[in-house]
Amino acid sequence: MTTTDHTPAETGDASWLVALDIDGTTLHPDGSASDAVIAQVRRLDAAGHQVLLATGRSAAATVPVLEHLGITPQYLVCSNGAITLRRDPEAPGGYRREWVESFDPTDVLRSIHTRLGDARFAVEDVHGCYRYSAPFPDTAIGLDSEHVEFVEFEELLNQPAARVVAVSLDHDLQDFLAVVERMGLRRVSFAIGWSAWLDIAADGVNKATAMERVRRELGIPRERVMAVADGRNDIELLSWAAERGRGVAMGDSPADVIEAAGELTGTLHEDGLAKVLATL
Template sequence: MKPHRTDHFPHFGGQTMISLPIQLIGLDLDGTLLGTDSCVHARERDTLQRARQAGVSVAITTGRSLLDALPHAEAAGGVDWLITENGARITSASGETIFRHPLTKRHTAQLLQLCERHGVEPSLYGEDCVWYGAACRGFFRAVSRILGRDIPLDLRHYTFVTSRKEWHALSGQLLYKAVVYGDTHKLDAWLSELRRTAQYEAEPSVFCGLKNIEINAAGTDKGSALLYLTKHLGLSREQVMACGDSDNDRTMLSAAGLGVAMGNAPQHIRAQADAVTESNENHGVSRAVERFVLQNV
């Protein structure tokens, strides 16, 4: 178990001990590196590039697809690694995939059967495409109404699915992740049955009061992927810092030698972390990198 650190931003009360200089930074996107406008701000870009120039590797670590993450990597001035689909894939800046943990054909077929049984619908994340249906489209339209603005979505690599036959044909594709949408009560019943199979990682998520469930193959999570990358780079976990704000970041915050929660994270995420930085709107990532990385290089 990691020793609990007492340094909580913005008060900087006490000292957080760094036993080895940080050489790898894992960063969630939504609610962490990205502001509430879903953009990388200039201060974050400049701070990350200073860290990279000092020889520190930066890895985006997100539930998004690789193609969704790449524009944000570019907006950040470039990163060294992308851990995507909640840890199901690790890709270098040059495009080399060094790790894959996809859903199997049997996993996908079973997931689709359960969705039919409970009246819910998935979106499926493939190698270079995301397949989605009416439930996903309805979810984001509802989010737009709640926020009073459009949600920026690049649909160039998205394919709309309209029939049962089309969904089941996708079970033969290389798929990294599913996100399931539907009525809350139906989702709860679906999730209960899915978990009884013990074959999946299932993480419920609530966005603007609307629920969805992220699904990966069992054993897939951001923390495991970050540790794989750590070993690949010849580093120890004490040389890794991770920043996140959500439930799917918990394994990453635990895996890293220094887990930093965003100030906008829920209380149970902040309680788990070694340190708490400011919010994503108040440059929490930059403040953490400046304090724990750049002061020690």
Template sequence: MTPELIATDVDGTLLDDDEDVSPRTRAAIRAAVDAGTQFVLATGRPPRWITPVVEQLGFAPMAVCANGAVIYDPAADRIVSARTLSSDVLGELAEIAARVIPGAGLAVERVGRSAHDAATPQFVSSPGYEHAWLNPDNTEVSVEDLLGAPAVKLLIRKAGARSADMAAALARHIGIEGDITYSTNNGLIEIVPLGISKATGIEELARPLDIDAANIVTFGDMPNDVPMLDWAGLGVAMGNAHPDALAAADEVTATNAEDGVARVLERWWRD
């Protein structure tokens, strides 16, 4: 059956190792969209990091951001919906993080009405927070201020640690406070509201279109992709994927550097 909706992770999946959408992948996606298939980005990225992807695609698909906590419409630059961790829950999580992973830094992602809402400082970090990526765009505040407003995602960062080890340690202490995941093994944990994942975000977009999970294909490479790989009718892991993603997928394609997404889509659509 031809898929009615395609949802793909961005980093390590849609983008190659130079953070580009290859011409072959772009053409395969364009052919699917031209045939009437829905296309959705499903990423841990915040809305403000979606524009470069949209520019490379050549069109503006709906985006599931912050691991499912935010639905963003880049065509209108509008936050459609946001699920948040309350200040009380953030406080509980911060206490657990300090106890279980001493010395870890904290940061939160917040959203306003648009991707670059100047009224809302969007990436807020604790003093001395060591970033896991280049070119950070954070506002450094006290821990009290960091925890003082709802956030769509809490980040726990320990330079030199392994995310998998951090997740295992935190999982013994975090239950109803939120769901733990990670998109890099570089000492960075992401916590989203309980029950929220890329799968729930995609389902939120698919439901009004009357598209069932059975008619959806998803692509991913990291543990934060596991829920959507497991949920979709066809979950495809990249050849470069984390073992958890490989285990959750129905099949494995080539790597992100070898047009893995395009190789699957070309079964149904070619430019």
């Protein structure tokens, strides 16, 4: 494991593809970004690097962040890779859905519901609308949508979903992890957040698969990709970037996230993102 203070990148005139997680990496819990982070993001964007967001947030909760950062990238990876947006000035908000990965959530929902009867569920459909079985905690991040509906659990089934989110208020993280492991989920991809939170997408879909498709579309070599992130839903993304480019974990990331990355930067409150961006 190296630190960003000791690994400046040799970029020359070649542009890099830079994928930034939002919460805990780019933005503080209050939704703000530091002046140092904003300055570095804008510098790289102005220099011709492809700086974009790769987040677990919904599309509706991702696009507003761009105004704060002052960039309009060609692509945005949302919903942990299930939805990729493409810049379209004529579309509402300036972006349209380019790729959407969906699956039938019925089996997964029933499996979780059987083992975590107290869990609260949200299902995001292919249009970015959310159906909830019960209200989520106020601390839930990134599930914003203009179209929200509360329904009975059975109404969440048998309809194509971009992702399923399950939150258990009665389990601590370790208990929740143990229950999830006993489920032996198949045919879906899932990530555990900082709390008792399960985020499920179609089989093989994650931030890394979405970013690889974006990379191919932009024609940027694998050797010039960087990802900076801090959560367990970023493990595949960091591993993908570190394989031939640069995967950078924030300093306060969980141990398994740090292990997946090739580099370690400072914490959010130490402007770790700004420090690593300054090396490009």
